[in-house]
Amino acid sequence: MSLRSYREVFAAKGAVTLFATLMFARIPLVATGMVMTLHVVLGLKHGYAAAGFAAASVTIGVAVGSPLLGRVLDSAGLYKLLVVTAAAEAAFWGFAWMLPYGALLPAAFVSGVLALPVMSVGRQAVAALVPIAQRRSALSLDSISVELTYMIGPALGVWLCTTLSTNIAMIAVGAAMVLAAIALGVLNPSIRRGDEQVEEARPPRRTWLRGPIIGMFAIGIGAMFTLTGAELAAVAMLREGGEVGWTGLVVALMCVASATGGIIYGARPSGISPVILLLVLAGLTVPVGLAGHDWWVLAIVWFPSNLACAPTIATYNERVMALAPVQARGEAMGLAASANTLGLAIGQPLIGAVLDAAGPVWGFVASGAGGLLLAGVGGILQMSRGRDQPRGAPEVRPQIDAG
Template sequence: MFLARLPMTMNGVLLTLYVVTGLGRGYGAAGLVGAGVTLGMALGAPLLGRAFDKYGLRPIVAVCGTGTTAFWILAPHLPFEALAAVAVPAGMLSVPAGSLARQVLATLVPVEERRAAYSLDTISIEATFMIGPAAGIAAITAFSPTWTLSALGVLFGGTAFLIWLVNPPIRDAADLGVATARPPLRSWLTGRLVGTLMVAAGALFVLVGTELATLATLRAHGDIGVTGLVIAVMCAASITGGIVHGSVKRSLPQGVLMLLLALLVVPVGLAEQPWWLLTLVLIPTNLLCAPTLAATTETVSRLAPPRVRGEAMGLMDGFTRLGLAAGSPVVGFAIDHSSPAWGFAAAGIGGLVIASAGLVGLRRPRRPEPAPVPALAETPC
């Protein structure tokens, strides 16, 4: 899954650079295509998750891997209009490596150990973001955009084939025996689960907004050359937080982690100079990044019945991508009409607004769970 996520961390920056440099279009046009792919992923994730629940892993991965490979190999040969038109369906066919990894962990790892497992998974995501975008930029700089995008398609196809070949379990034998019929949507998509998904969207809004505000601040003060170092420190802080979260027996609740994540980023803009001070004040909020995402995944895996776990994880993927898609334009608007320092405040406040409905849902008393869930509820976690 680490290998499968690597090309996903490259595709956004490669698509932007190709549209701007290869097609001679502006960043707005590049953002339109990128938003189409992101929207397609958000819409496709729960549908693919439901297909995983119904048909299993191999047929869905085969179809998605073939479609994604074809898109990226053909992309450098398409005019802009055609590229924009196929962006959404191409995104819908992307192999949902994130939700698939979480399903596999929920199957292979006992409930009481899932905090550590999901923390490790989140640390793996941070590692891919430290490697993927930089490798993609280096490749498109050294080689032609056509070659680089085609190579990305081959990489997508290769990792999809590896997933198909290994065929990791997404539901164990006990799960298959407990739930032979699919439970109704209203029986498991409770206010508590929706609240958890809203928290996930709010967290990603904060994270993408923080990255955008950081980049804008460094650029405004002529420190763009240290961007890689600052982002590396942010990722290292998140990894450290994930290690601590996964190691302790009891961690902070998901709602508290989300509140701290958002509140700690609001005043960051007060220390925008020099760049090393900005880096230091970004560490506390990034320490909570991996724990917040890991706690969210753990909650979803606990609340969703095994028979619909794929769809539930797909919904989480969709909500996080919607948070990503909303964060960039909202925080960018705040920066354009004020200053980069206000971008940090917009990221924190916007994330709190999105997550507030989720936090209310998380505080509601739990309803009696549907039939398959008591077996999970009785297991200590």
């Protein structure tokens, strides 16, 4: 393994500033779920089911809005997109703490539709920073950065809610979102490389939204389904064994595993098929429940599957970018984000039902089985790759076939 590829990424002009800005911008984003949950439970005095519906409202809104905002990015540019989404974030988080539960649900949905798309925008900016040959390393670094934000954001949200108040936490999230949008606007990163500034008309959706890229979306759904299901199963396993207090440490160790896998993968000279990576991620998740209830044993047994987490997400986004025409890349990445969101939205209630009916061991089995099934779907759809070269991105065809 050589770290030269990472040195080359960081040597790119503005790379350090971009990664630092994206990490700051994503912290409030990953804190929103925890803050919303605790606000409903602690602030509005409702149960966890009600909190789940509120979180689901945001999730569904994000799934609907991501491709729409991606299309706005393609046609109107980053600056106008940031103005619209920052205003929406300020309006929702600045006033949501005053809303009764009945009004919070539709407002949360609208906020999800107009949520600051810092994940998809960030990945496009990172990819535009470097030549195609370095894209895998750059996106691996981006996935590692996301893992770090997941170690910081939810914990910070819990601290704000429990130390200060849920109302202050809601306002703080909104303020941080607006600051993130301002920071991105000031930085104004390019979302296309210089040689991708094409003048051709946007190709019709039917010319690129076909088998290969739909197969990638199946991979995105499967990855998130497996990851969120396994996390729920782990919480249930630790709770059943009376060791729920170790949950935070176990999840943090899984983030370390994912980051480690991302470092190794990004330093490779060639890529690996996202289908294979999802098969590894999901296949190694199936037997995790056999680890038992000791937190440290669970962490050891769960560690190998999480090594494939960041590589799967990185190569998933890399392939979506390669398969989409340049003129529609924002919409394609929005659809990729919606696929991830859909995986979460399906996985949480389905695996929750399995946990209620059969226990945590079968929760891990179901999480992995779902991922394996969707990897198979993605693999079948990939077989049509040779027939559907998208217009507007002929230079990326060798990338699609690599690895």
